[in-house]
Amino acid sequence: MIRSLIFIFTSILGIAQLFGDVGERIIFSSTHELRFVVTINNPHKGDLYPVHFLIGLPSENYPVMNASFQNKRTCPENCNDLTDTGVEWIQKQKLQRLNTATLKVSPYAGQNEYYSEILITIQFDDPFQGPEGNLSKHQKGLLAVRVLNWETAKDWIIPVSQRQRGETVQPFAPLLKSLVDGAEYIIIGPQNFESANQPLLNHRSSFGNDSLTTAYVSLEEIYSEFLDDNSEAEAILAFFENAVNNWSNSLAFALLMGDIEFVPTMYRGAGEYEYASDDLLAAIDGNIPAVALGRYPARHVADVEAFVEKIIAYETNPELGLWRNRITLAADDVARPVANDTEHIEYSDSLAINYIPSFINVQKIYLTEYPEVSDASAYGVVKPGATQALFDALDNGTAIINYIGHGSSSSWAQEKLLQKDRGDLQFINTGMKLPIWIAGTCSWGQFDNPNTDAFSEDIIRLPMNGASA
Incomplete structure (x- = not known):
């Protein structure tokens, strides 16, 4: 991990x-x-x-x-x-x-x-x-x-023959082929999300010096062609297989638009080690996805509209400043749940020493450096000073926030560096200084539970706030 x-x-x-x-x-x-x-x-x-x-x-x-x-x-x-x-x-x-x-x-x-x-x-x-x-x-x-x-x-690179591309007497999946043929960037989601995504597709096809050809592909159309004896997730995989191998010389990017109740996923591992992996939806011939694949966990049209508005604003009217040259490294302490566990700090320091260029401003929030305060939690200790330092870093702006340590889908660290049920979401105030969040911890990105939302999902959904990725 x-x-x-x-x-x-x-x-x-x-x-x-x-x-x-x-x-x-x-x-x-x-x-x-x-x-x-x-x-x-x-x-x-x-x-x-x-x-x-x-x-x-x-x-x-x-x-x-x-x-x-x-x-x-x-x-x-x-x-x-x-x-x-x-x-x-x-x-x-x-x-x-x-x-x-x-x-x-x-x-x-x-x-x-x-x-x-x-x-x-x-x-x-x-x-x-x-x-x-x-x-x-x-x-x-x-x-x-x-x-x-x-x-x-x-x-x-192996060429795509005319026959492979479906140019036969009876073309295969003509509507899907017409959507994907020539597209570089596609959004896949429910049909009723399409109109809300159109501004983002228009933005991708016209913004900057590197515009993309785009298309919206509805799940309903994919399922009508490929569901048969497949599961819904297997139908999406079959779509990507045909799109990449048979229909398109250009497809490179795909965004899954919808939470798990709309867009299914696939799983790696087994038993207690099983975990969701959207990569497998586009892994045609192995474990590596054939396209760059992402997901936005939209629950309804309003979520889509808020996300599209935020991304377009972030790219067209960027908030400049020193925050774009700042990386925040957060690391768990050495006391809990295993004593003298220095691995999280060591790996975080390795990033700072070996990988981050010297011209980047590095801010460290290491829980070891903050005093303990007793509380009634399972471990009996919190570190509110570290939590406030994290909120301050987000408020001041940081291009990347990187955490290494113990955690869950709703929290970082036994000392509650971040805690969903404490209401920490309301104290995240980045404005349009939107960071990329990276968390080396357990279950933080657990998007596949239909009964509850991970804290990471709550953060990315914040309107004009929270996170760019």
Whole structure:
């Protein structure tokens, strides 16, 4: 969970490193060979779990791969409970008509040791069977940030044939095809949300120097074509499969418009480890979504209208100021629920030291630094000073608010840094200095419970306030 958070964080900042103290560097890349090195310096234990790289391929076959492990060192703390070792291919997937495979790299060496440097060589012996296909600028942009060897792999895009695109005697799903063909950005939601979304579609198709072709695709139309023996979630997946593989040379972005009672989701894991993942709705050939996918949890038309108004205002009339150069890092303390648990502070400091550029103003709200006040909660302690510091940071403006620690769908930290049932929502006053919220904690984004709303849903729904994402 923490490593996923840091990857998201560094992706937003546009930094090439992966997470913690793990990095990668390409040594050589061509249509015949890729060589890169993975380095692990001064790691936390969490940095010694496997890391995954997405590699572009010229064919559907796994290429020959060799790895050289160097500089064995002792783990910073006992890591004998780690089990993965070595380097291996784990999954093939076609993304936007590019064959890819995921390479799992495990720095753990066994016997409480790890390798600080792993040199990997991949031989592309299978030639690309042209002709070369084409993608839109935005589709290429999505792959460029995902595929390690994109500068070479971009020449291995498979073309879409006329027959694949549905240009047959009896075209498949003609209405859906006509909506998606040529669209770069689509919104998927109930039919009665369409008119409320139209201003946002118009904005996306006309704003700035990088306008998008847009379309609204109703769930009713998707279900009428693909429901059959599928669940509603599977029908959406079938829609994306046809949209990306058969109908469109340009689709790159999709917004799901609706809370869980309107737009279904899919699930990863099992039992107590099961969790909702909208990514799977667009993961056509594996676990990675073929388009950039997001959701706004609208409950009714008024929610849609408020969201559309906020986003258009945020982009067309931005509130300038020093807040746009500020990042707030919040971290749980070391006392509860496990004593001397310094991991949250260490990972937060890792972001500040290794990833955030020096010209960015970093504000820290670490619960350890604030005094305890007794209360009647399960842990008997709150830290109102930390909560007020967070409200002040939001009021003054911060581009990103990042929390690492314990939590739930309604709270941050046992000491109640944020607490929904305390009424904290009314004290969030960002105005149009809208931050991006990132939370490395349990269940904060639990949007799939139809009986209650997560605090994160309440925040993003605040009209002209709260959050941009």
